[in-house]
Amino acid sequence: MPPFDQYxxxxxxxxxxxxxFLAIGWWVVALQNRRRDANLRAERVRDVxxxxxxEIRAYLAVLKRxxxxxxGARIKDRILTEKGFFPVIPTEHNDxxxxxxxxxxxxxxxxxxxxxxxxxxxxxxxxxxxSDLRELDVAKIGAERAAGMYHDYISMKIEALELGEQxxxxxxxxxxxxGKSYRKTINNPASGRFGx
Numbered sequence: 001m002p003p004f005d006q007y008x009x010x011x012x013x014x015x016x017x018x019x020x021f022l023a024i025g026w027w028v029v030a031l032q033n034r035r036r037d038a039n040l041r042a043e044r045v046r047d048v049x050x051x052x053x054x055e056i057r058a059y060l061a062v063l064k065r066x067x068x069x070x071x072g073a074r075i076k077d078r079i080l081t082e083k084g085f086f087p088v089i090p091t092e093h094n095d096x097x098x099x100x101x102x103x104x105x106x107x108x109x110x111x112x113x114x115x116x117x118x119x120x121x122x123x124x125x126x127x128x129x130x131s132d133l134r135e136l137d138v139a140k141i142g143a144e145r146a147a148g149m150y151h152d153y154i155s156m157k158i159e160a161l162e163l164g165e166q167x168x169x170x171x172x173x174x175x176x177x178x179g180k181s182y183r184k185t186i187n188n189p190a191s192g193r194f195g196x
Contacts, residue, residue, distance in 0.1 A: 045107050046175065052116055053171045055097040059123075060164045063157060072154025079138070079147040086138045086146055089130050089153070095123050112174050115167040122160045129153045 078085050098120050105113060133153060138146045 041107065044104065045109075048101050048104050048108060049112060049171045049175055051097045051101060053168060053175070055094070056116075056119060056164045056167055056171075059094040060161055060168070063161045063164075068154060068157045068161070072151065072157070076147045076151050076154070079150055080143050083143075084138060086136065087150075089133045091130065092123070092127060095120055109174055112167075112170045115163065115170045119160065119163040119167040122156065122163050126153070126156050126160060129156055 075087050078087075098116075105117075108116070129149075129152065133149060136146055136149065
């Protein structure tokens with residue numbers, strides 16, 4: 001006589017076995033759901049990083065192509081030497097992707113978020129400077145002060161170039177599976193980088 005036969009009827013034994021299978025099934029489904037959710041999250045993180053990477057890289061390519069430092073120096077000289085000259089400063093919208101994914105920024109690893117946010121904060125500062133420069137009256141404030149403001153604007157673009165390169169490095173490290181070693185680099189006080 002099997003050991004359970006003396007305590008449980010065959011119907012009760014079947015119910016216990018069915019209950020065990022049902023409980024095991026719930027665990028299997030829960031584990032599969034977790035794995036699926038983790039894969040979907042990892043895919044979302046990759047998609048967001050790739051989109052931001054592409055947007056940053058595109059703007060940096062323009063800054064490098066235009067050699068913004070040399071261009072800025074030439075324009076500054078013209079402001080100082082050509083009476084009443086001040087360049088037209090175009091509006092810049094180099095953050096469309098970032099604005100679209102801002103609600104998902106929390107999915108990114110911290111070592112990616114920090115440099116990306118620093119870069120886009122610099123773009124916001126540049127946009128504010130553009131607004132100020134557009135309202136500038138060179139005749140009223142003088143060529144030297146106008147040239148100084150333009151120089152500051154160009155310096156902000158050069159800093160955006162540096163911050164963008166750091167953001168690309170951080171994103172690239174995470175996309176290429178080097179995130180852990182990159183985190184060690186930025187967290188090293190001797191590296192002079194921005195991690196904590």
